[in-house]
Amino acid sequence: MSQVMSPTTLFLLLFILVVLLSKGLYVLREYERAVIFRFGRLARGLVGGNGPGVIIIIPLVDKLVRVSLRTVTMDVPPQDVITKDNVSVKVNAVIYFRVVNAENAIVEVEDYYYATSMIAQTTLRSVLGQSQLDDLLSKRDEINADLQRIIDQATEPWGIKVTAVEVKNVDLPQEMQRAIARQAEAERERRSKVIHAEGEYQASQRLADAANILSRNPAALQLRYIETIMGVAGEKNSTILFPIPIDLLKPFLKPEDLAPPRSSSPSPASEQIAKPSS
Numbered sequence: 001m002s003q004v005m006s007p008t009t010l011f012l013l014l015f016i017l018v019v020l021l022s023k024g025l026y027v028l029r030e031y032e033r034a035v036i037f038r039f040g041r042l043a044r045g046l047v048g049g050n051g052p053g054v055i056i057i058i059p060l061v062d063k064l065v066r067v068s069l070r071t072v073t074m075d076v077p078p079q080d081v082i083t084k085d086n087v088s089v090k091v092n093a094v095i096y097f098r099v100v101n102a103e104n105a106i107v108e109v110e111d112y113y114y115a116t117s118m119i120a121q122t123t124l125r126s127v128l129g130q131s132q133l134d135d136l137l138s139k140r141d142e143i144n145a146d147l148q149r150i151i152d153q154a155t156e157p158w159g160i161k162v163t164a165v166e167v168k169n170v171d172l173p174q175e176m177q178r179a180i181a182r183q184a185e186a187e188r189e190r191r192s193k194v195i196h197a198e199g200e201y202q203a204s205q206r207l208a209d210a211a212n213i214l215s216r217n218p219a220a221l222q223l224r225y226i227e228t229i230m231g232v233a234g235e236k237n238s239t240i241l242f243p244i245p246i247d248l249l250k251p252f253l254k255p256e257d258l259a260p261p262r263s264s265s266p267s268p269a270s271e272q273i274a275k276p277s278s
Contacts, residue, residue, distance in 0.1 A: 019059075020059045023059035023060065024056055024057050024058060024059040024062075025054070025055075025056055026045075026051075026054070026055045026056075026057070026064055027053070027054055027055075028048075028051035028052040028053060028055060028066065029052060030052050031052075031068055031069050031070045032051060032052055032066050032067065032068055032069070033050050033051050033052070033066075033067050033069060033102040034050045034051045034055055034064050034065070034066060034067075034102075035050070035064070035065040035067055035102050035103055035106045035107075036050065036057055036062050036063070036064050036065075037062065037063045037065075038057075038058065038061060038062045039061065042103060042107070043062065045057050045062075045064075046058065050102070065106055067099055067102035067105055067106060068099065069098060069099050069100075069102070070098060071096055071097070071098040071163065072096070072097055072098060072113070073094060073095075073096055074094065074095045074096075074097070074113075074116065074117055074120065075092070075094055076092055076093040076094065076095060076117070076120050076121055076124060077092060077121065078090045078091065078092040078169075078171070079091055079092065079121055079124050079125050079128075080125075081124070081125055081128045081129055082129060083128065083129065083131060083132060083133045083136060084129065084130055084131055084132050085132050085133055087133045087172075087173075087176060088173065089128075089133070089136070089170055089171060089172055089173075090170075090171040091124065091128055091136075091167060091169070091170050091171070092167075092168050092169055093120070093124055093147070093165060093166060093167045093168055094165075094166050094168055095116070095120045095151065095162060095164070095165050095166075096162070096163045096164040096165075097116055097155065097160050097161060097162045097163060098160075098161055098163065099112070099159055099160060099161075100159055100160070100161045101159030102159065103159070104157065104158055104159030105158055105159040105160065108157055108158050108159065109158045112155075112158050112159075112160055115155075115158065116151075116155055116158075116160055116162075119151055119154045119155060120147075120151055120165070123147060123150050123151050123154070124147065124167075127143065127146055127147055127150065128143070128167075131143060133176075136167075136170060137170065140167055143167060144164070144165050144166055144167060147165040147167075148162055148163075148164060148165040151165060
């Protein structure tokens with residue numbers, strides 16, 4: 001006749017089973033992967049492989065490390081950079097990366113997050129130190145592409161994919177800010193003068209064309225003159241002296257009025273008075 005287990009033994013067996021399940025049963029989310037070490041070597045779970053989902057490993061034998069595959073946004077601390085034209089600036093950036101190979105991220109590097117941060121800082125100082133200040137301010141896209149390419153090549157053996165690098169802020173010294181402001185002001189003034197001169201040149205060309213057209217018909221010039229006078233008179237704040245051309249009054253004048261005045265000849269008496277006595 002078999003002996004019935006005591007309640008204490010049953011409780012101990014149940015407790016051991018719960019502990020084994022808690023140590024050997026894992027549930028990984030969709031964005032997580034498991035890196036399993038079995039006696040120090042890489043292995044796969046008894047059920048579920050490396051995830052996601054339910055994974056069962058050998059308790060007290062296997063060790064499981066969770067790795068997230070989501071994109072990580074890392075803020076690179078401000079770095080003191082001396083540009084190629086010897087200007088000291090302080091630059092910070094942001095880097096976007098994610099793990100594409102969970103096993104390499106755990107095996108090939110001790111702390112992939114810290115290592116990526118360090119390589120981003122050193123690359124930022126190196127690349128910006130080879131650039132002119134004007135390129136740093138105007139060619140952000142090219143600099144960002146170079147940073148992304150260099151950092152991605154350095155982190156590829158670690159199973160890290162760098163998707164983007166963006167330079168955020170460029171802090172300039174006050175003296176350099178004033179110099180850039182003066183340069184921008186001078187550039188705007190130069191453009192203003194060039195545009196004004198170009199406008200004067202085009203206006204002179206149009207005026208010359210208009211003068212050539214008006215010179216073909218004198219009446220057109222008179223009509224233009226009258227139109228200008230009417231435009232000035234519309235303001236009603238000035239007194240206009242309007243000279244009328246004599247050609248417009250010829251049809252209304254008598255023929256004798258148009259005749260030039262005759263010169264009067266001296267009378268004989270006056271000739272005698274004017275003649276000196278002999």
